[in-house]
Amino acid sequence: MNFRRIAILLTAGVALPFGAAQAxxxxxxxxxxxxxxxxAVAELAKAFDATGNKWVDGAIAGSGGTARPIxxxxxxxxxxMGATQFNHGRQAEELVQAGLMRDLDAVAEREKWREVIKPASLLESCTIDGHIYCAPVNIHSWQWLWLSNAAFEKAGVAVPKNWDEFVAAAPALEKAGIIPLAVGGQAWQTSGAFNVIMVALAGKDNFYKVYKDKDADFAAGPEITKVFKAADDARRMSKGSNVQDWNQATNLVITGKAGGQIMxxxxxxxxxVAGQVAGKDYTCLPGLGVNEIISTDGDAFYFPLLKDEAKSKAQEELASVLVSPKTQVAFNLKKGSLPIRGDVDLNAANDCMKxxxxxxxxxxxxxxxNQLMSADSQKQIEDLFSEFFANPSMTPEDAQKRFVDIIASAD
Incomplete structure (x- = not known):
């Protein structure tokens, strides 16, 4: 896609905001x-509307994989649009390089984003050629196993404390008519679960050898073979999930129809929203209870270049609101994510957030x-694990060979 040529046509005469403009x-x-x-998003809208501007909601049903192409x-x-969500990382990289997005340098400098946004990698993911192009709003970590306390009570086994105990409990859950592991049918869910297993079982350094260093020889080795064996266990345990969306899979855990979910x-x-209480109705195991580590993934808002001066000014006001301490608390308590600031009060956080x-x-x-690989390389991995979870005849060995080929050519 020739983004740069399109940029020349679209941005001619763009007026960047200087001084006051009407709401x-x-x-x-x-x-x-x-x-x-x-x-959670209602909290963002409420905070922006309080500036005198109006949040016009442009929700797109489906996952990010469905929404991003639109x-x-x-x-x-x-x-x-005035602003759009992307995940932290490289998803908007080509749009920025084509000159279709505006930078937020003035807002970031005025409000000292580099001092208050933690960890620094969040803002680094927004920075291209020295300019800041997005406002991060949360830290969303993938590395969690969510467990239904009621499901394990019905199966007559203790709530697991780690991945191995969860795998060992699977037969008892199945005997009680409970799906051990809920997994939705979307490709990002299966590839995400695999990456969680990799960090938990192989560790951070080995995860980086694969995804940061793109070390294909290591990806073909015994440490990653163990990860594929665990992914095979996850595939077996998820048989019968028969749902598509991630929140449908979560609902299976909430209702006790499934023992757990990697999400x-x-x-x-x-x-x-279901009125369940952490530690009482459900249990959360960061790092699958094996390696307590979280990823610094999450959501950020990018701002296309606009010709309308009032809307350009409103973009700056929205960016400021999104990062403000009050909005960070209100939004993240509802979203379940962590704030991108280290100076906010989250005493109301539940046990899992703590x-x-x-x-x-x-x-x-x-x-x-998202921060380590291009969208194209990630799509290839998503396609691989979508097929792996859907096709029991694909062996872990075959899947690992295909994975190695992807890593060898990844960017």
Missing amino acids: TDLEVTHWWTSGGEAA MISRITGGDP GDWAQGEFQ KGLDILAKGNVVEST
């Missing part, structure tokens, strides 16, 4: 449509694949 409507696109997500098409096609901390929003905050404070973090 205006600003369309914001995102893919937050589940119950917990909708409650968002990109609008921006490159001359119909940009990011955004699942907490669904437990909260675990995440403690891990973050200790610095036990790992960059996400």
